[in-house]
Amino acid sequence: MASDDHEMTDDRAYFESLYREHYPAVLRFAARRTDPQSARDITAETFLAAWRRLETVPRTKELAWLYTVARNMLIHELRGNARRSRLTDRLRAQPMPQPNDPADTVVDRLHAQRLLEALPAKDREALQLVEWEHLDISTAAQVVGCTAATFRVRLHRARRRLLAAAEHSTDDAADTPVRHLTAEEALS
């Protein structure tokens, strides 16, 4: 019993350090991909899974493990919520700009987000993990469950497609009068 108590104390201390160190990163990961409250929920569920399976959390790859769990919970949430309205989906996909953002920044952000949203999901995910979470190739591959070689190809393709889309949109812009998006257009 004494050893059990000791084990529980060790577990709690380890979990608390895990939580303190990685909660912000997991929350950012989730908040970039869903609405703020769902992001909190998914982060909490991710750490609950870690608490329940503490012995399976790889000590040298904790954050990758947490991202993997959070990612799969996000997939589950998005698939399981079929009744959400299209508008809500769009709101989730395109977080509202910060109120203190300059107008040009808002337009740039919406434009960049549109380019990103237009990519195939796997391409988008590859770019996000590398550019937003700053994961290296092998860690990102582990998170999405593919080989590093596959991920490398996917990332290369994603970069190419994103740049092609950006160039194409610039060409379009040159041919049409410049105007700012309305809020309705941004969310449609």
Place this chain on the structure above:
Amino acid sequence: MNSTHIMQTANPIDETAFADSWADPEGKASFERIIADPRTAKAKLPRPRTGRRLVIGTALAGAAGAAVAIVGLPGSPNHGGTGAAWAVTKNANGSLTVNINDYQDAAGLQAKLRAAGLRANVVTAPDECSVGQPNDAEGGLFLGDSSTFTAPYSWQRLFAGSPSYVMDGPGMGVVQQLPDGADTVQPPSGFETPAHISFTVTPGELPPGDDLTIGFPANGSSQAGHSMVVDVEKTGTPMHCDTPSRAPVPPETDPTPTG
């Protein structure tokens, strides 16, 4: 302009955001709830197991939230019935390929699998069950398809050689593991009932202390709302019945902040 610049512009959450979120009221409340969760505390002694669950759906049309997944095989709305009910093939690498054409003779299949060295239970769900539920309260965690299916534990080795797991398209298959506490997930679009089920399992990769439980659907045949289950279970805790109406996460054990 390069892709990094576009991505940084599109990033809705700054890299320094939420730096102290673990210590804010919501972060702290979440931590305390996880630590104090009675289900969690109970599961710590003895240690929680890492339940993993592979659910092979056999009929989903009209069964809201019921069955969950199939293994990739040519689809057919009707159940097969010609030839043997099932077959077990031993492969050169020690794996076993299990083909199930008809959900009959569960005891025979169980004996065959055990004789081939696989710790297997084969049970038939009672009539009222849409899908048998494991006794393992942990459930599974991961959900995905051929490219996103993530198996940080032993799933990929255990089921290596099984047909590709593909999410989309009629007659294609899906393998999903359920999030903690969840009973059901939504079927993908384009789902069709498979004519038969086939998977490959390597007995030597089954974690010590676990059994592979195969749950035949109720009535021994595929019907709308009934599913086949393949579930890695702690030895001695075979599948039991549950209904699909239960909430995905039991409220009394849900540690997730609400509202």
